[in-house]
Amino acid sequence: MRVEIIPCLKDNYSYLIIDDSNKSACVVDPSEAEPIINYLKNKDINLKYILNTHHHFDHIGGNEDLKKEFSSIVVGFKKDSERIPGIDIFLEDGQIWEADNFKAKIIHVPGHTTGHICFNFFQEKLAFTGDTLFSLGCGRIFEGTYEQMYESLNKIKSLPKETKIYCGHEYTLSNSKFCMExxxxxxxxxxxxxxxxxxxxxxxxxxxxxxxEELDCNIFLRAKNLESFSKLRDLKDNF
Structure with a gap:
């Protein structure tokens, strides 16, 4: 499997997980359809699955156009099914989702939203964390609680240290300023x-x-307890 990064909208990333053995792919969090269609058509790759980490528009905006173009199957969290357009497969926390040569463990990581999940392709050591864990940051808490976000980050940081993290936005440079502060x-x-x-x-x-890298550098993962994490999250909201 290889991962292609597809920039979308202003600062979003969508990710194509490509199986070159049969020219098929999954896309994670398609913000918009056009750049993904252009890449796939140019490379003659078929989009089999659409994986959504959460329901925010900048992560599901391309669902319906991509589904129409490729007859793709939309995969998302069961408890968020009413907010994910075109959903076909309903995932649960801890489930192993397996289709064709794709295989990922589903980790429920509420905080940013109540129905947020992470796709952990554990065999390849690739994790798609949406807006829960960013490079040098973490997502704003919109629907969940500080405690939920802190526990969700603890779940992610317990993955093998060599696991590659693919997050939803290019926020790293701005996040680095807060970490340095x-x-x-x-x-x-x-x-x-x-x-x-x-x-x-x-x-x-x-x-x-x-x-x-995140354990070494990300101030949110280095927080010793819920209280210090909560203070950092409040500071970042006003940074």
């Missing part, structure tokens, strides 16, 4: 910021990151 002596963070600046100056994505 609150963790100025972190040498791992300082080195990562140098890498981020090189990538962004060349117009390249800062994604994927890894669990190890």
């Amino acid at each position: 609150n963790d100025p002596d972190n040498q791992n963070l300082q080195k990562k910021i140098e890498q981020i600046k090189k990538l962004t100056s060349n117009g390249l994505p800062t994604i994927p990151t890894t669990i190890k």
Whole structure:
């Protein structure tokens, strides 16, 4: 399997997980259909599955057009089914979703929304975290609680350290400024910021990151307890 990053809208990323053995693919969180259709048609790849981490429009906006174009199957969280357009397969927490050569464990990670999930392709060590875990950040808490988000991040950070993290937005450079403000002596963070600046100056994505990098550098994953996490989340909301 290989992952292609498809920039969408202003700062969203959608991800194509491509099985070159049979020219088929999944797409994670298609914000819009056109750039995904263009890539797939150009490469003669069939879109078999649409995977949604949560219901926000900038993660499901392309669902219906893609489903119409490719007869794709929409896969999402059972308890969020009324908010995910075109959903066909209803997932539950802890379930192993397996179709063709694609295989992922579903991790329910509420906080940003109540029905947010992460797709952990554990065999390839790839995790698609939507708007729960960002590179050097985490999502705003819209529907859930601080406790839910803290527990959700703990679930993700328990994955193998070499797991590659693919998140929903290119927020890394702005997130790094908040991390530096609150963790100025972190040498791992300082080195990562140098890498981020090189990538962004060349117009390249800062994604994927890894669990190890986030444990070393992400102030939210380094929070020792719920109280300190909650204070950081409030500070970030007003940063």
